[in-house]
Amino acid sequence: MTIDRIIRGNEQSILVDGAYVLVVLNRALRSEDNPVIDAAIAHASQLNLGILVYSEVDETVDYACERIFYFILGAYRELAIALKKKKIKCVQVIKKAEDEDILQLLTSKAAVIYTDEDYTHWDRAKIQRILDVACQTVFLVDASRLVPIRQLPTNLKTTPEFRKAHNKLRDTYFAQYKAVNEEQLIALDPVKDLPIEHNFAHYSDHDLENLLKQCNINHDIKISALHPPTQAEINKRLAIVKTKIVAKYKWIRNNPALEYSTSQLSPYLHFGMISPQQVLAEIESSDIPKSYTWKFRDELLTWREWFHYQAFYNPNLHCYDSLPDDAKETLLDHADDPRPDLCSFEDIIQGRTSDRTWNAAQREWLNTGWLHNNLRMYWAKQILRFTKTPQQAWDIACYLNDHISLDGCDPATYGSIRWAFGDGKPGYSEKPIYGKVSPKSDRAILNREGMKQWIETRTSDLC
Structure with missing residues (x-):
């Protein structure tokens, strides 16, 4: 672990009467090679305190669905099991709007807080939530x-x-x-007398599935069997x-x-x-x-x-307005171009457009939560053909990315969408709908070994 991964997130002081060093993990959900935990252990040994690891998944976030929540809870379970072996206490909860704020309760007793730092608007909101309730120093750690x-x-x-x-x-x-230095870890005293000690270490897959049924989340986007957490x-x-x-x-x-x-x-x-x-x-x-x-x-x-x-x-990487001006201007210049392939929002989600390659890609993503990157590039480009305006195309692309994809809400997936909308080298000539934003055909995709059968398998019910 290196000090140049860590910055101070606020101007508060370390609380000398704190009971533990609190680690809040948002997306660094692992026990090994985790500089957030490593930094907390090093600091806790100096303060002669134990560490407590906390994570919460919020029912009220826009992308809350069975698929993403199951993956997160599975990751929590693996983390809790690994931390238990290291004799590190952890608390994990599903945050509901009507419940007591566990984060605020745990921060009130912490000497200092460490958390992972990531940079999408979702990640920044989680960090801001910690800063809003913290009355002590918060350190942000680059762990991704x-x-x-x-x-x-x-x-x-x-x-x-x-x-x-x-x-x-x-x-x-x-x-x-x-x-992490295991001798340093062994020297830490376990945290005691916590107001809550719930985590998911002992939950079975069936337990997690039943728990999700009780959550106020989107139950239409199902758990992915392809990627067990x-x-x-x-x-x-x-x-x-x-x-x-x-x-x-x-x-x-x-x-x-x-x-x-x-x-x-x-x-x-x-x-x-x-x-x-x-x-x-x-x-x-x-x-x-x-x-x-x-x-x-x-x-x-x-x-x-x-x-x-x-x-x-x-x-604002996720915002249409943050695209390069040249890309927005050329798309706007062609906003009134005829769009013979317009589709309803529901037909787009279900993969019922005029484009079988796109339909196969969308159905794969919808059913499994993951899509091959080469198909994502084609997928994002075509949405401009299916929608009335470039802004609407962007909104739908981001919505699907955030809600159905297990790796959505991520800089890389937003970056892929931005590329499709012109954040990169412009096309060689001006095209209908796209203007100078380069289009992408499926010709090369269809020429690859096995791809025609791959598409047919996923679209055989379509006329």
């Missing part, structure tokens, strides 16, 4: 990225600029990847990355029909069940030459962290 964003130069404008700056720091920060699933996927994907990734990554064309680790990275350092360590432990693994590493480190970098400097 290999290279802490504040250690990178400001004003990087392009992906090549970012890649060059980021690459210079990768070895330094990867070398710091290590487990367990450490066992992460371990399985890491093994697949190492043995079946990374050496061939450069050549197979654009074919959604192949079973092992991508890692599908994005939901686990999004909710912090695994760190990029842990993924990188698995790759580096193989005998595969770096000349074969560079593309996978580039997607994991350059592209993912580039979008996080953008979110850090642009808190």
Whole structure:
């Protein structure tokens, strides 16, 4: 753990009569390679206090649904089990509008607070909630990225600029990847006399499903069987990355029909069940030459962290108005162009448009909570054809991204949508509907091995 991942979030003082060091985990939902927990342990040992880990999932958030809540609660369960082995107390709750504010109750007894820092508007709201109730120092810790964003130069404008700056720091920060000092952890006294000690360590899958039925959330978006939120699933996927994907990734990554064309680790990275350092360590432990693994590493480190970098400097990454002016202007110039493929909102959600490739992609996403990145690029571009205005297209793209996707509400997924709406190199000529925003056809998609059958399997009920 390194000090340059940590910043002070407020001007409050450490409370000398505090009973523990409080760790609030929003998206860094893991016990290993977690700099938030590591920093808290180091500070707690100085204060001769124990640490308490707290997480809450809020029933009132806009994207609350069975699929996302089940994944979060599963991640909580794995975290609680791992922390119990380390003899660290944790409290986990579903926050309901009518209930007592557990966060406020626990902060009132804390000497100091540590929390993970992420940068979408959802993440910023969670941090602000902590700052609003805290009467003591709050430290924010960069726990989601290999290279802490504040250690990178400001004003990087392009992906090549970012890649060059980021690459210079990768070895330094990867070398710091290590487990917390166990002797320091053993020396901490367990936290006692808590007003609440609830967590999900002992909940079965069935228990979690029954609990969700009682929640005031969207019950139409069902749990994804494809991505169980367990450490066992992460371990399985890491093994697949190492043995079946990374050496061939450069050549197979654009074919959604192949079973092992991508890692599908994005939901686990999004909710912090695994760190990029842990993924990188698995790759580096193989005998595969770096000349074969560079593309996978580039997607994991350059592209993912580039979008996080953008979110850090642009808190409105999710807003249509934050798109480049040139993109908005050209889309506005063509806002009145004929749109023969207009669809209702319901037909868009259910994948009942005139475009079978798009329908297959949407149905895959709706049914599983995950979509291959190459199809996401095509998916986002086409929504401009199905809606009356560019703003409406943007709103629907973000709505679906946030509500059905297990890795939605993320800088990388917002970045993908922004690319589709013109945040990048313009097209070579002006096109109806798109203007100078480059369109994308499905010609290359259909030419890939197995893709026609992949599409047919998901759209066979359509005429």
